[in-house]
Amino acid sequence: MEDKFSELARKLRPSPIRELLKLINEPDIISFAGGIPDPTLFPIDLMWEVTQQILENEGDKALQYGPSDGDIGLREEISKWLKDKEGVDIPASRILPTTASQQGLDLIGKVFINPGDYVIVGLPTYLGALAAFSAYGVQFIGIPLDDEGMQVELIPEKLKKLRRAQKRVKFVYVVPDFQNPAGVTMSLQRRKRLIEIAEKYDFLIVEDTPYRELRYSGEHVPPFIALGPKERVISLYSFSKILFPGLRVGFVIAAPNVIRKLILAKQAADLCSPVLTQFVVREILKRRDAFKRHIMRLVVRYRDKRDAMLSALMKYFHDIPGVRWTKPEGGLFLWLTFPEGLDTEKMFPKALENKVAYIIGTAFHFDGSGKNTARLNFSYPTMKQIDEGIRRLSKVVEAELRELERKKRIKLTV
Template sequence: MSMSNVSRFIARRVELMRSSEIRELLKIVGSRKVISLAGGLPDPQTFPKEELVRICSKVLMERGDSALQYSPTKGVDEFRYELIKFLSNKGVKVSKDDDLIVTTGSQQALHIIALTLIDPKDYVVMELPSYLGAINAFRLSEPNFIGIPLDDDGMNTDILEVRLRRLYAEGKKVKLLYTIPIAHNPAGVTMSLDRRKHLVELAEKYDFLIVEDDPYSSFTYEPTDTTPLKSLSSSGRVIYVSTLSKILSPGFRIGWIVAHNDIVKEFEKCKQSLDLHTPTFTQYLSAEALRTGIVNSVIEKAKAIYKRKKDVMLEALEDYMVPGCWWSRPVGGLFVMLRLPREDMNTSEMLLDAIEAGVAYVPGASFYVDGSGANTMRLNFSYPKEEQIVEGIKILSNVIKSRLQ
């Protein structure tokens, strides 16, 4: 039989793996002269290259035999120890009933959570909009998604409460809720402390787990209470996920989960079958980067750069964007959401025109589990240079204008 069509060999689950629009885009964008406002890449200026050269040779000379070896699935002990110290300085409570497992990026943490906790048809609550990578990871477990809208104070927990009441009256039960409470991707908002407390109460009352994804709380641009849900709940039902991707290097692929130790035991079994363990060498380097304060200095430097770039993007939008468009004013994170003037406009359909004109973004529909958001897009300001941000917004405005005519 011919191998020109291999579909008969492909597992059914692959149909659920929608290739990330971001990654597809980056492929095109990388091969053309296009200003990318698409991905969520850190500014390479923030990479501590010289410090890492020093650390690399120190780790290899002093700990090479261990650093180049296999290591425990849960992570290298000295890295886990440094991480717990770092988290407690950030106000993330790791209680005596909790445990920490290192993951290969926080994307793997989301995958492990999906594989370990979500069965087909389970009810899973997501924000509208939510992080595309989480939607894609959870989708593989074939849940029923429930979308709850966001506003400037984060997920609207009153709407959530009404939905929960209705579901429970119908005999249905939510298993898990996923949120990015601080400096949301893509919405740029932070959930108010009152709502965070309300959410924790609802999780108690309706007996569901909360997955708190926290890659961006180091990047808040206004005075913000960043108390994590993990520290507001004492019952062990919050699963805290974070990463070194934006505060050291995404190339290291280092993330982690803090959760009740009985749940972490299940995560450990799952991770073992995925990749045995996260690369030992980058764990040793990360331990050293945390211990010697390198991570803290990256955070300080990156936060100043991103705050400035955020302001540049907002000014460019004020100066050049087509009247009638709405955009978010992020209080944290790396993204601005833009909404086009008309409901019937579709940013996915407009994307090729934009790329031809020289700018890329991520169409908004991919962030909404309820199929809405087609006239929105996500714009990144951390990676492009300041002059590219201005140029990119000018080009984008012209593309939108020509669609409106």
């Protein structure tokens, strides 16, 4: 059978995260590993109300095949919502509903990447994007992040080298708002500078921003779609983190010629996104006040959880030298960096023995770097679990650092 598989299928590997996540299903493990919303905050009543209305009034359409370019009603509602929240005029013709943003990433890979093409990504970056683009034979260029997001000033140097070798960069992939995994937000100055660099070196900017509505502190920063020329920017949004991930509704914004190609690619992938869930999102967007109230509720609850995690880190880690963490202004994650030498993958089984789980940082680095880093999620666990889980983690880290110190001493004396 092996010889029948395509080159692509042979390259597909199980994600290290999925393998690790299988281990953490025991109920007494406190998991900071998932990237998932708190299901107790799902607006189930709203879902009932709109679904019932849809099934009563337009069940025949909602359960039928739909157009590949998505429900026009949804696209128009999204256009109004974008105007309302970002002040941008994006006509429905530039909006393509997708089977959530993961499909958007895959379609972008399909439409833009030839084997051997280069794509710039953050070190670290969202691993689902790495997986989606890798399937098309991409080569990555990694750019480290700091507290202001991707360090875009490092891009030109890398590009000059590529140009000398006559290689092409197709696009840069950024998660500018409350990045998954690092939790950092790209500053306005960096966004503007990235647009200048993209113009000069002629590559596209793909912004993926599923956490954008979840800001708990700090200043609003405009999205790339509001800052850059429309031919250069492609934006991906999702309703997974602000409504229900199970609906699988997101959308791509791009120039009309790009949208046309994406529609053709989508036709081959799934004919159309589920019509019922598109109608659900359309109706929720129409109930704008209820939708805004729901997002406010998420912001309040997740802000408390973020603050609980930051306080717990201060409480339990302040005596452990060399441990740093990001202080996200929104989103679902923060990022831990441990002293050099501590390997979070090797430490993982010990964390599980102590009934706490995280995601190893290397999963978000295409080049295998980031061994001493980890991602923590604060949206899913309860406030009590956050405190107790960070306490457990601090004990595991302390023991690991003591062990490293002991090994170092033995090496020195040998």
